[in-house]
Amino acid sequence: MKNKSLAIIIVCILVLTSCIPTNNIEELAIITARGVDRIEDNRVETVLNVARFDPQTQNIFATVSGTGNTVKGAREDAGNRLNYELKEGQIDVELYGNEAAKQGIFPYIGGLIRDARVSDTMKLVISNTTAKEILEFELEQGIAIGEYLADLIEIEVDEGALPSSTLQDFTRRGATIGQDAALTLIDIKEDKPSIVGMAVLQDDRYVLEISTHEGFLLNLFLNQIRNTPIELTLPLEPFQEYIEKIGTTERERDERETFSIQLTGEHGNSKTKVKNLEELKFQTDIYLDLEIAEISQPISIKDKKASDLLEKEMEKKIQQQFEELLKKTQEVNADPFGFGKIYRANKEDGRITPEEWREKYPNINVEFNVNVKLMHTGTVQ
Numbered sequence: 150m151k152n153k154s155l156a157i158i159i160v161c162i163l164v165l166t167s168c169i170p171t172n173n174i175e176e177l178a179i180i181t182a183r184g185v186d187r188i189e190d191n192r193v194e195t196v197l198n199v200a201r202f203d204p205q206t207q208n209i210f211a212t213v214s215g216t217g218n219t220v221k222g223a224r225e226d227a228g229n230r231l232n233y234e235l236k237e238g239q240i241d242v243e244l245y246g247n248e249a250a251k252q253g254i255f256p257y258i259g260g261l262i263r264d265a266r267v268s269d270t271m272k273l274v275i276s277n278t279t280a281k282e283i284l285e286f287e288l289e290q291g292i293a294i295g296e297y298l299a300d301l302i303e304i305e306v307d308e309g310a311l312p313s314s315t316l317q318d319f320t321r322r323g324a325t326i327g328q329d330a331a332l333t334l335i336d337i338k339e340d341k342p343s344i345v346g347m348a349v350l351q352d353d354r355y356v357l358e359i360s361t362h363e364g365f366l367l368n369l370f371l372n373q374i375r376n377t378p379i380e381l382t383l384p385l386e387p388f389q390e391y392i393e394k395i396g397t398t399e400r401e402r403d404e405r406e407t408f409s410i411q412l413t414g415e416h417g418n419s420k421t422k423v424k425n426l427e428e429l430k431f432q433t434d435i436y437l438d439l440e441i442a443e444i445s446q447p448i449s450i451k452d453k454k455a456s457d458l459l460e461k462e463m464e465k466k467i468q469q470q471f472e473e474l475l476k477k478t479q480e481v482n483a484d485p486f487g488f489g490k491i492y493r494a495n496k497e498d499g500r501i502t503p504e505e506w507r508e509k510y511p512n513i514n515v516e517f518n519v520n521v522k523l524m525h526t527g528t529v530q
Contacts, residue, residue, distance in 0.1 A: 177202070178211070178233035182295025184280025185220060185257050186246035192216055193249075195223035196284045198295045201233055210293045212285050220257055237266050241299035243273050243316070244335070246280040250348065250355035258323075258353070261316055269317035272302050275348040275355055277336035286342055294342070301344055302333050309374035309414070311347065311364045323353070327489020327506050331367060334358060351483040352503075363474050366467075369435065370419050370486055377414040379439070382407050383462050385446065391455045393447035408446040410463075412439045415524055421488070423495045429513040431488060435467065440524045456523055464519040471517040479511045488513055 184196035196214045215227030228235040243261065245254050254273075261267045276283050284294055305311040312318075314332040322330045334348040347364040349357040359367070368374065385392075385408050417437040424430040441450075450456045478485060489506040492513075493499055 177236050178213075178231055179236050180240055181210075181293050182242045182244065182284060182298070183240060184244040184246065184276075184284045185249050185254075186279050186281055187249040187252055188216065192218060193220055193223045194281065195220055195227060196244075196281045197224070197227050197235070198284055198293060199231075199233070199235070200293065212294075214281060220260060240267065240271055241295045242302075243271055244280040244283060244298070245273070245275050245355075247275070247277055247355070249280070250275045250350075253353040254350075254355075255323075255353040258316075258319065262320060267316065269315060271316045272299055272333065273314050273316055273319050274298060274302070274333050274335050277334060277345065277358070282337065283335055283342050286337070288341075298335065298342060301342075305333075305344060305361075309365075309368060309372070309377035309417075310361065311344070312368040312371055314347075322487075325487070325490055326501060326503055327484065327491075327493050328487035329483045329485050331359075331364070331485040349478060349481070349483050349485050351481060356481040356483050357477060359474065359477065363470070363477075366470055366474055367485055369414075369417050369437075370421075370433065370471075372418075374414050374417040377417070378442075379412045379414050380409060381412065381463060381466055382409050383459075383466060387458060387462060388446075388448050388455070391448050391450065391452065391458075393449055405446065408444065408448070410441065410445070410459075411443040413442055414438070415440055421491055423491060424516070426492070426495055429492075429509055431491070431513060431515045433471070433515055433517050435471070435517065435519045437467070437519070437521050438524055439463070439521060450523075460521045460523055463521045467521070468517045468519045471519070472515075475515055475517075479513070482507055482511055484510050488515070 178199035178201050180197050180199055182198040186194045186196070188194045194214055194216045196212060198210065198212055200209050201211060202209060213227045213231055215223045215225070215230060217223035217226050224235070245257065261271070286294055288294060288297055306313050311333060312331060319330050319332070322328050329352065330350045331347045332350065333344060334346045335342055336345045338345060344361060346358055346360045347367065348355045349359060365377070365379065385405050415438045417435070419433055419435045421431055421433040424432050450459055484506070489501065489510065492506070493501045
């Protein structure tokens with residue numbers, strides 16, 4: 150009986166193994182990045198970056214596009230233009246062109262969520278131009294544009310300079326009433342694709358562009374940061390008595406109104422609470438431990454009064470930046486901070502509809518309290 154059972158198992162293994170389809174890798178084009186654009190007649194154009202392992206080709210990476218009424222139809226059209234079989238690979242980036250993003254990206258996200266082959270860590274990106282212009286950009290031979298963009302984003306996220314914008318992040322925020330998503334924004338800058346900021350979405354529509362620094366502020370609100378580079382521009386007037394006179398003329402000192410300071414955020418986080426539920430009043434406390442890397446003016450901050458003044462001016466600047474960023478998001482009625490989620494958590498019944506929060510968000514009042522602590526001081530030039 151035991152031998153009979155063993156024989157059945159061996160036969161099953163052989164039969165099942167023979168059912169697995171095989172592919173010759175030289176005949177495949179592996180998709181590594183995908184772009185989606187809206188074109189005339191409300192049709193879809195998809196742009197695919199593919200890797201080919203055909204020894205007859207000089208460059209293993211290529212770009213192909215197709216059009217259709219749906220993304221799937223456009224993909225099939227693109228496949229008809231290749232003499233290779235298209236296969237889904239480890240897709241690093243899904244890129245949405247400006248017009249597609251403004252109309253809404255939910256129709257394209259649904260297919261990704263249902264596809265078991267798609268990784269939750271895929272990066273969702275919005276282009277300030279078309280997806281096609283970005284994905285057809287020619288880099289040095291042997292570099293895939295999808296991998297290049299993914300690496301750019303990964304560096305910024307790892308440093309804490311921008312919040313993560315993966316498929317998993319987007320779907321989690323999309324399922325949360327009272328919080329909108331923000332995705333990495335790409336454009337052609339200095340003759341190459343570059344990160345230019347974040348795209349704030351209202352539900353799934355791109356409604357607001359914010360700068361990379363404002364993306365940092367958003368990340369500081371949402372997450373803890375560590376060892377993050379930060380640059381601020383501060384007024385020079387309060388520091389006149391601490392400016393080293395060596396190497397500068399009096400006229401040069403008088404003409405300068407601001408100075409730049411490069412810092413490292415050794416640690417930073419925020420805490421938000423509701424001060425008055427009925428009056429829609431919130432309080433957000435920001436905590437930052439900073440180390441000075443470079444100052445554009447020879448300012449001596451050995452004196453405690455000077456270092457205290459510097460902390461105070463940085464607190465004022467960052468508070469002002471948070472207030473301006475909040476106002477921008479309220480003007481387009483998109484809440485990437487998630488104040489609606491905090492509001493809902495403090496309600497007795499814990500319920501609020503998306504429509505109710507859209508009515509309330511433009512009228513919320515947030516008191517930002519920024520607490521800066523300089524970890525090391527001295528004369529920095």
